[in-house]
Amino acid sequence: MPEPAIDTDFIRERLAFFKGARFKTWLDICAHCGYCADSCFFYTAHDKDPKYMPAYKIMQTLGKLYKKNGNVTREELKGIADIAYGDCTACRRCSLYCPFGIEPALMIAAVRGMCCSQGLAPPALMEAAKNHLEFGNQMAITTEDMVETCVWMEEENEEEMPGMKIPVDKEGCDTLYVLNAREVKYYPQDIAEAAMIFHAAGENWTFPSMGWDMTNLGMFAGHAKIMAHAAKLCYDAAERLGVKRIFTSE
Amino acid sequence: MQVFHDYVKDGKIKLDPAKKITKPVTYQDPCNISRSGGLWEEARYLMNAMCTDFRDMAVNREYNHCCGGGGGYIPMGPEYKRRRMASGKVKAEQIRETGAEMLVVPCHNCFDQIRDLNKEYDLGIEVVHFKTIIPQVWDLPDHLKPKEEHGETG
Amino acid sequence: MYEFVTGPLAWIAFGIFIIGMTVKVISVIRLASKKDKVVFNHWSWGWSFRSVYRWLIPFGSRSMREKPVLTIVFFVFHVCLLAVPIFLLGHNILWDERWGITWWSFSETSADYLTLLLMAAAIVLILRRIVLPEVRIVTTAYDYLLLAIAVAPFVTGYFAYHQWFDYKTVLIIHILCGEIMLIAIPFTKLSHMILFFFTRAHIGSEMGERRGAKTW
Incomplete structure (x- = not known):
């Protein structure tokens, strides 16, 4: 059976819903400075593999969704879900290290909501x-x-x-x-x-x-x-x- | 946690200094209780009341590292276990550095994760909750004591 | 041409900068009161102030202390970026001529050194983006463009001061670069010069007032 298509209208609706002052400002001003990298235990545990640094994880998940305005394929959303569920525990430590006090944990939670709505939450x-x-x-x-x-x-x-x-x-x-x-x-x-x-x-x-x-x-x-x-x-x-x-x- | 702290502090539960744990013990600050709950000093008050050799981890309190089992990682099941163990390396090394033989943790997510880490990284550590330790070190009033003991004394 | 860029165009640039930032601030507050009510539930001026203050002084936060070299470079960069144009003798004379306002200014030599310092800091920031994998992976062309917008007025200003090339032309390019930067601030990531205070105040309150955790 072919996998159902992504309900992009719904994702767009959620993206608009989340785009309040906080998400908008955070995404607008993140200077990609790299202060957050060492705060993340996923990053340090994987021998400083840059793909685990918090700002990158946000760019690859919520950033990607906003950039494509929700028009993602199931494959792409699967990749996003893999990061949102498997590469972040939403521990909020990076928020303490960000000069702007951006909260990646909240953004990951928002992404999880969108993935979950399309049946992409981890089955267990x-x-x-x-x-x-x-x-x-x-x-x-x-x-x-x-x-x-x-x-x-x-x-x-x-x-x-x-x-x-x-x-x-x-x-x-x-x-x-x-x-x-x-x-x-x-x-x-x-x-x-x-x-x-x-x-x-x-x-x-x-x-x-x-x-x-x-x-x-x-x-x-x-x-x-x-x-x-x-x-x-x-x-x-x-x-x-x-x-x-x-x-x-x- | 808050409650146990208050019980001990207010004297509702008395701890027996002679029963204090002497082996090195460390404490895991769970994200939800420390960074997001603000209860790190309470934990340290209890730790120092319960044991003689309390060793804090290298980064602690609100700057603690997540155990690596949070955010629903544990209930995601065996499929995710390998990743969970890999990312838990940081916590495992932190624990090893303290040289502790026992670790107290008030969060069940951390509890399960650290038990798994213990096996994976061979930390040789005993993982316990506050509520397991408190009955081992308390000084109960006579009427609450177990029957046999009560019979002997009276 | 000189008359135009220091006259009407300067008015336009400052106008767009000031009005743009005001609109930005108002729209952020309005949007927050509509969609981020939770921000106000835990608002605390005390925690907000400390959160901002700690991040404005060098090594005031744990994050900054853990990356000392980067912190020094960042501070040099930002302090020079703000101080040099505001306290430059040449600018003060110009403002005095046009608008009749003036204040204390650097000696020309110290301004010269500070400009060099800023350019050095900018080079470190660029190298960092190229060399460090964790910074390279999040770096986009946009980040370089912003750095260019921010640094161009200083490079051209340095050229103008030392009268390299054709002074008149370089001076006009310098003024244009400065005006481009002013206009760009409200519409780009550079708006963090104001929004920084908002996001810092928010995280200070969110972690502090609500959870008792310090964000510095």
């Missing part, structure tokens, strides 16, 4: 991101499994710390605790450790049965809908349980 990332919609977390863990894990962890640590509880969906607490779904899936002991600390500190806390994954793969993939959904789940949980604050596990 996209699949995990979609789990946010279906399961409310990136690891496709059902609510039953999650609650079971909590009970299991409570029992497991009974001896270590008597009286420790992992209260799920308790209303009227001070604190809502949310974490990274990887913890539940790969490191369940993490929940128990946090619970022990909360118990020792006398924290009045609860763990929501839905909206407990604080990660947001929609943001990383560049999928605005999933991004908003994942964030909303957490805030909904906080509202539903009437907590005063949210603690994240990081």
Whole structure:
């Protein structure tokens, strides 16, 4: 089956949308001075291969899209996606090194959004991101499994710390605790450790049965809908349980 | 992180100085918590409260290097792993230079990435969260202590 | 011809420069308030001011300290670029004649040395673009053109001062080059002479006010 053509109208629309004062000024004044190069660990890790220097990565992605006004072939957009997802972690370190304080990370995020809209986000990332919609977390863990894990962890640590509880969906607490779904899936002991600390500190806390994954793969993939959904789940949980604050596990 | 710092600082959780970790320990500043979260001094307060030989990495705080697993790099899966390991070289060398045997990191992305780097670059380092270490070094009030111990003392 | 380039054309050049920059600044602020509202959510004059100040003094930022040679060259280049034309005796006399304004000026010898210094800095910047792979890869013809626009008034001015070639012609070319530069500023990357303050203030606030991280 031939691959679908790129929806250039849509990309043009996004390019216009992003062209606010910041993007416009940044792209207009970047002096190609090279101060950013050494700040990037991709650049230094690849023996100073110039194709990893931040300004070049922006020129090859967002710069290219603006130059061609969105008229790119699927092959070209694939190349752009490869840079946007694979050669930058959006760590923002280069922003501190740029004399103009340009933020390549934001521009990479914008490019990821456009690539994602054309189905060019890394498949594994996209699949995990979609789990946010279906399961409310990136690891496709059902609510039953999650609650079971909590009970299991409570029992497991009974001896270590008597009286420790992992209260799920308790209303009227001070604190809502949310974490990274990887913890539940790969490191369940993490929940128990946090619970022990909360118990020792006398924290009045609860763990929501839905909206407990604080990660947001929609943001990383560049999928605005999933991004908003994942964030909303957490805030909904906080509202539903009437907590005063949210603690994240990081 | 902020919370654990406050617990320790406000005395809600007491750490036992005698249990302090004596082997060299370093700390990874995650981008989202340090550069984008402004919580680097809190981390150092905790580190110094928990261990006797805290060694900072060569560039740290808001100028830290990303572990190389951020921005969704880890969930991109095995296809990207080789690239992830190659670009993580900078972090691996930073860690090696500290000579630390243990690394504390509050971020799960960094945690997984540094564990992978540990294998790839043979760093021989133990990677842990704050929440793993705090229970090892705290000084619990009697009523919270494990049953056996409690029985012996009382 | 001399009368024309120092009379009406000078008015036009300064007019385009001043009006162009004003329009540029207003449009950036308007666009920001329409499409970049987030900029104002975390705006902080304190962080903005420090962010700008730290990057205006030599070695004021970590980035500059990590690349000392480049930093020195950049400062020499930019300081001379601004100071020489403004404080040149010849320019002051001319402005006094035409517009009746004048201020302190360099001695002619020091202006001469500063011009040489600027040209040397420009040569380093050009060599850098050719020699260093990480700079070469981002360099475009446009970057050389901008350097040429910025440096041409100084080269021609140096020639005029030393009365090489036909003084009258060189002087007119010199004035034309200066006017081209003034006109080019609002429409090219050279507009960073004003926009620098905006982007620096923004990153200072964004990283500082919002996250407590210093951008210097």
